[in-house]
Amino acid sequence: xxxxLRHRLFWPVAILVALLxxxxxxxxxxxxxxxxxxxxYGSLIDIVRFGAPLILVSLxxxxxxxxxxxxxxxxxxxxxxGALACLRIxxxxxxxxxxxxxxxxxxxxxxxxxxxxxxxxxVAGIGIQPIIATxxxxxxxxxxxxxxxxxxxxxxxSSPYKLIGGGYWLTLPxxxxxxxxxxxxxxxxxxxxxxxxxxxxxGGNAEAxxxxxxxxxxxxxxxxxFCALCAGIAGxxxxxxxxxxxxxxxxxWIELDAILAVVIGGTSLAGGRFSLGGTVxxxxxxxxxxxTIYSIGVPPETTLxxxxxxxxxxxxxxxxxxxxxxxxRRRRPQSPSPVTEEKVxxxx
Amino acid sequence: xLKRISALILAGVTALxxxxxxxxxxxxxxxxGGSAGGGDDKIVMGFSQVGAESGWRTANTKSVQESAKEAGxxxxxxxxxxxxxxQIKAIRSYIQQKVDVIAFSPVVESGWDTVLKEAQNAKxxxxxxxxxxxxxxxxxxxxxxxxxxxxxGKKAGQWLVDEYKxxxxxxxxxxxxxxxxxxxxxxxxxxxxxxxxxxxxxKVIASQSGDFTRAKGKEVMEAFLKSNPKIDVLYAHNDDMGxxxxxxxxxxxxxxxxxxxxxxxxxxxxxxxxxxDGKINYIVECSPLxxxxxxxxxxxxxxxxxxxxxxxxxxxxxxxxxxxxxxxxRKY
Numbered sequence: 001x002x003x004x005l006r007h008r009l010f011w012p013v014a015i016l017v018a019l020l021x022x023x024x025x026x027x028x029x030x031x032x033x034x035x036x037x038x039x040x041y042g043s044l045i046d047i048v049r050f051g052a053p054l055i056l057v058s059l060x061x062x063x064x065x066x067x068x069x070x071x072x073x074x075x076x077x078x079x080x081x082g083a084l085a086c087l088r089i090x091x092x093x094x095x096x097x098x099x100x101x102x103x104x105x106x107x108x109x110x111x112x113x114x115x116x117x118x119x120x121x122x123v124a125g126i127g128i129q130p131i132i133a134t135x136x137x138x139x140x141x142x143x144x145x146x147x148x149x150x151x152x153x154x155x156x157x158s159s160p161y162k163l164i165g166g167g168y169w170l171t172l173p174x175x176x177x178x179x180x181x182x183x184x185x186x187x188x189x190x191x192x193x194x195x196x197x198x199x200x201x202x203g204g205n206a207e208a209x210x211x212x213x214x215x216x217x218x219x220x221x222x223x224x225x226f227c228a229l230c231a232g233i234a235g236x237x238x239x240x241x242x243x244x245x246x247x248x249x250x251x252x253w254i255e256l257d258a259i260l261a262v263v264i265g266g267t268s269l270a271g272g273r274f275s276l277g278g279t280v281x282x283x284x285x286x287x288x289x290x291x292t293i294y295s296i297g298v299p300p301e302t303t304l305x306x307x308x309x310x311x312x313x314x315x316x317x318x319x320x321x322x323x324x325x326x327x328x329r330r331r332r333p334q335s336p337s338p339v340t341e342e343k344v345x346x347x348x
Numbered sequence: 349x350l351k352r353i354s355a356l357i358l359a360g361v362t363a364l365x366x367x368x369x370x371x372x373x374x375x376x377x378x379x380x381g382g383s384a385g386g387g388d389d390k391i392v393m394g395f396s397q398v399g400a401e402s403g404w405r406t407a408n409t410k411s412v413q414e415s416a417k418e419a420g421x422x423x424x425x426x427x428x429x430x431x432x433x434x435q436i437k438a439i440r441s442y443i444q445q446k447v448d449v450i451a452f453s454p455v456v457e458s459g460w461d462t463v464l465k466e467a468q469n470a471k472x473x474x475x476x477x478x479x480x481x482x483x484x485x486x487x488x489x490x491x492x493x494x495x496x497x498x499x500x501g502k503k504a505g506q507w508l509v510d511e512y513k514x515x516x517x518x519x520x521x522x523x524x525x526x527x528x529x530x531x532x533x534x535x536x537x538x539x540x541x542x543x544x545x546x547x548x549x550x551k552v553i554a555s556q557s558g559d560f561t562r563a564k565g566k567e568v569m570e571a572f573l574k575s576n577p578k579i580d581v582l583y584a585h586n587d588d589m590g591x592x593x594x595x596x597x598x599x600x601x602x603x604x605x606x607x608x609x610x611x612x613x614x615x616x617x618x619x620x621x622x623x624x625d626g627k628i629n630y631i632v633e634c635s636p637l638x639x640x641x642x643x644x645x646x647x648x649x650x651x652x653x654x655x656x657x658x659x660x661x662x663x664x665x666x667x668x669x670x671x672x673x674x675x676x677x678r679k680y
Contacts, residue, residue, distance in 0.1 A: 027574075027575050028575070028577075029574065029575075029577075030574070030575075036600070036601050037601055041599075041600070041601075042574065043571070043574045043575075046567075046570050046571065046574065050567050050570070151403075151405075151406070152403045152406070153403070153562070153588065153618070155618055166595070166599075238563060241563065241566065241595075242562040242563050242566055242591075242592050242595060243595070244562055244591075244618075246561060246562065246563070246588075249559070249560075249561045249563070250563065290567075291571055293556075294554075294556055294567075294568050294571030294572065294575070295571050295574065295575040296575075297554055297556075297575075299555075300525055300528045300555070300556055300557035301528060301529075303528075303556075303557070
C-alpha cells in the first residue's frame with residue numbers, strides 16, 4: 001500500500017479519477033461510449049480527442065523543461081503550422097489530392113523544425129536564457145501567422161487534411177493514433193536509448209555534462225527542435241479539426257497549459273528529471289477539467305475560478321512538503337528522510 | 349558583456365516585433381500630409397482605423413474608402429495597427445492639417461479625453477464609428493455610429509419566437525457565448541433572453557463561452573451534445589462558433605439546420621455560405637458597411653446640422669433563401 005501511495009504517478013492518477021468521478025455524479029451517460037457512423041463516440045473519446053494537441057505540445061515541453069529550459073513559443077508555432085498548411089491547401093486546384101495535402105503538411109512541419117532550430121540556436125548557441133529566447137518567437141510568431149493568413153480565417157475543404165485532427169481510423173480518432181506513435185517514439189528514444197539520460201544530465205548541470213564529454217549544445221538544439229515539431233503537429237491537428245486556420249486564436253495560451261501539464265505530471269521546472277507518463281496524465285487532467293466544466297454547466301463567469309481551485313488543489317497534493325504536513329504529521333519520526341535535499345525531486 | 353547581450357536581445361525582440369506587426373496592416377501609421385482644408389468646398393475627413401485584424405475590419409475599411417469617393421469627400425486614411433498611441437498621433441496630425449471632420453474607431457474605450465478636447469478646441473467635429481469611448485463628457489464627439497448588440501440579440505430571439513409560435517412543446521436551447529465579459533457577448537445574450545423569457549416554453553439548458561472561435565465552438569458543442577440528449581436550437585453569438593458547432597453536430601450524426609436549428613450573428617462569408625447550404629437557419633447581420641451612413645453624417649455635421657448622438661448601423665437579417673440571393677454580391 002505504501003509503495004503504491006509513494007509511486008510518483010499516484011497523485012496525478014488519483015486526481016484524474018476524482019475528476020471523472022465528479023462527472024459520474026453530475027452528468028448522465030458520461031461514461032457511455034457508443035459506435036456512431038463506424039467510429040467510437042462519447043465524452044471520454046472527446047477528452048482524448050481534444051486533449052491530443054495538448055498532449056503533444058506537453059511532450060515536447062517535458063523534454064525542454066527536463067533540460068531546465070522552457071519554450072514559450074509553442075502557441076505561435078501551433079498557429080504558424082496550421083496557417084501555412086491551410087494556405088497551401090487552399091491554393092491547390094484539387095483540395096482533396098493526397099499529394100498536395102502531404103506537401104502542405106510537409107512544408108508546415110519543415111517550417112516548425114526550422115523555428116525549433118532557431119530557438120535551440122538562441123539558447124544553446126548564443127546562450128540567451130530560454131524564457132527570453134523563446135519569448136521572441138512567441139511574440140513575433142503570432143505576427144507571422146497573421147501575415148500568412150493575411151489576418152483572415154483561412155477555410156479549407158479537404159477530406160485528407162480533415163483526417164489529421166478530426167478523422168477516424170479503425171474506429172479510433174486519428175489524432176490519438178498520432179499521439180500514441182509520437183509518445184512511443186519519444187519513450188523509446190529517451191528511455192531505451194541514452195538520449196533521456198543525456199537530457200537529464202544537461203538539465204541537472206549543463207557545465208558538468210559538457211566536461212564529462214556530452215555535447216550539451218547538441219542536446220539542447222535537439223530538444224527545442226523536437227518541441228517545435230510536436231507543436232507543429234499539434235497545430236495541424238487543431239486547424240484540421242475545424243478545417244480552418246485562425247492566426248489570431250489558434251493555440252493561444254497553449255504554452256501555459258502545456259507547462260501546467262508538465263508540472264502536474266511531476267516534472268520539476270528546475271530540470272534534471274522528467275516523466276512522460278506524468279505529462280500525459282497532466283494533459284488529460286487539464287482536458288478532463290475543461291470538458292467537466294462544459295458538461296456540468298459551470299457558468300462562464302466562474303469558469304476561471306473553478307479551474308484555479310482545482311489546479312491549486314492538484315499542485316498542493318503534488319507537493320511532498322504539503323502532504324508531509326497534512327497527512328503524515330504524527331508518523332514523521334518513523335519515515336526516514338521523506339523529503340530529500342536533491343533539487344530535482346518533486347514527487348516522492 | 350552581459351549588458352551588451354541583453355541590449356542585443358532587446359534590439360532583436362524590438363526588430364522582430366515590429367517586423368511581425370508591420371505585416372498586419374498596409375497603411376503607414378502616421379497620417380499622410382497634404383494641403384487639407386484648402387480653398388475648394390470639398391469636405392476633408394480624417395479617418396483613423398483600428399487595424400486589419402479580421403475580414404470584418406477589412407470590409408469596414410473598404411466601405412469607408414469607397415463611399416468617401418462616391419460622396420465626393422476627400423479621405424485621409426490611417427491604420428493604427430491596434431495601438432492607441434498611433435491613433436492619438438493620427439488624430440493630432442488631422443487637427444494640425446485642419447481637416448473638416450474626424451472619424452475613428454477607438455482601439456480601446458478609455459483615455460481619449462485629452463485628444464478629443466484638442467479637436468474640440470480646434471472646432472473640428474468628431475464622429476465615433478463601430479466602437480464607443482467611455483468618456484463622461486459626451487460633448488466631445490458629435491455622434492456614435494455603430495451596431496446595437498442588444499438589438500441583434502433581440503432579432504435572434506424574435507425569429508425563434510416566430511418559428512415556434514404554433515408549438516406548445518418545450519424548446520431546449522443551447523447558447524454559445526462570445527468572449528466572457530466582452531460587450532457583444534453581454535449584449536447579445538441580454539437581448540436574446542429578454543425576448544424569449546416572455547414565453548416559458550423556451551428553455552436555455554446550457555450556456556458556455558466559445559471565445560468567438562471555431563475551435564472552442566466545436567469543443568463546447570461536443571460537450572453539450574453529450575450532456576444534453578435533446579437539443580432543439582443553438583444560438584451562437586457569432587458565425588465562427590456556429591460553424592465549429594456545425595461540425596460537432598454532424599459528428600454526432602445529426603443534421604444541422606434540421607435536427608438542431610441554428611441562429612448566429614455577424615453574416616461573414618463562411619457563415620452566409622453555410623446558411624445558403626441549409627446548415628444554419630437564420631443569421632442576424634452585424635454589418636461593417638457603415639461607410640455611406642458615415643459620409644451622410646459627416647456632411648451634416650460639417651454643415652452644422654443637428655445629428656442624433658447615437659446612430660445605429662443599418663443592418664438586416666438573413667433567412668436561407670435571402671442568403672442564396674445575397675451571397676454572390678457580398679463584399680466580405
